[in-house]
Amino acid sequence: MIPINLKSKEAQYLKLVIYGASGTGKTMSIKTLPTKGTLILSTEPQTPTRLSGTDYECFEVESWDDIYYNIYEMLLKDDSKDNPEYRIVVLDSITMLSIMSINQIISKDRMAVRGTTKVKGTFEEAPTLPEYGLSGIRWVNFFTKFTNLKKHIIMIAREQEKQDNEGVIFYAPDITGKKLPLNLGGFFTEVFRLTAQPKDNDFTNMFTCKKMHNTITKGHENLNTFETGPNGTVDLKLIVKKIFGDQKPKETKTKDKEK
Secondary structure: OOOOOOOOHHHOOOEEEEEEOOOOOOOHHHHHOOOOOEEEEEOOOOHHHHOOOOOOEEEEOOOHHHHHHHHHHHHHHHHOOOOOOOOEEEEEOHHHHHHHHHHHHHHHHHHHHHOOOOOOOOOOOOOOHHHHHHHHHHHHHHHHHHHOOOOEEEEEEEEEEEEOOOOOEEEEEOOOOOOHHHHHHHOOOEEEEEEEEEEOOEEEEEEEOOOEOOEOOEOOOOOOOEEOOOOOOOOHHHHHHHHHOOOOOOOOOOOOOOO
């Protein structure tokens, strides 16, 4: 057994998923994080472009194996240092990584097991039900490994529209599987939906941080239901300060802007 000092702020880390529709500012929210000690892991082709001109350290994720083994081992080794190089790790995005996961199974693992990428009774490009099951197991292991790192972990996802058994529309992170997107709260301390509103020639955006009838969201008790920055755009530094500082939420009468 290893004792844990629950009074130490240093032992607490943010484990956050941010999801939202295209153009809501998910990648741009990264720019509110400090450049020193922040590592960006990119699976999206546009992420380096949107962060160009900044001093962030950014790695391209080349494959599922690359992040599952190589990058994870690098971060685990970094955790063992007296002064770790990285305090914050951002993965943009798990939506594209889920595509990499399926491609890995079809093009590499299927070939290793069967000696061919072709499977009788299905299209060559489509995963079988057992392969979907394998993907789900790998995702559970992936989330468990990364959220146990001694770092702030932020993972970004696109948004998907889903429908429950009663026909009610709701919004969830866009990753492979029927149940996995609904159960991310079991791995992460916070799950935020990011939405945007046009304003003059610009836009404002905000996080939904608490459970709503039509969103997969959860957040710390110190957060408001809706969070945005003083200039009308989200600020991750303020989120961290609210969660790990002594600042308590002050709920405002924010109109429910959810779809």
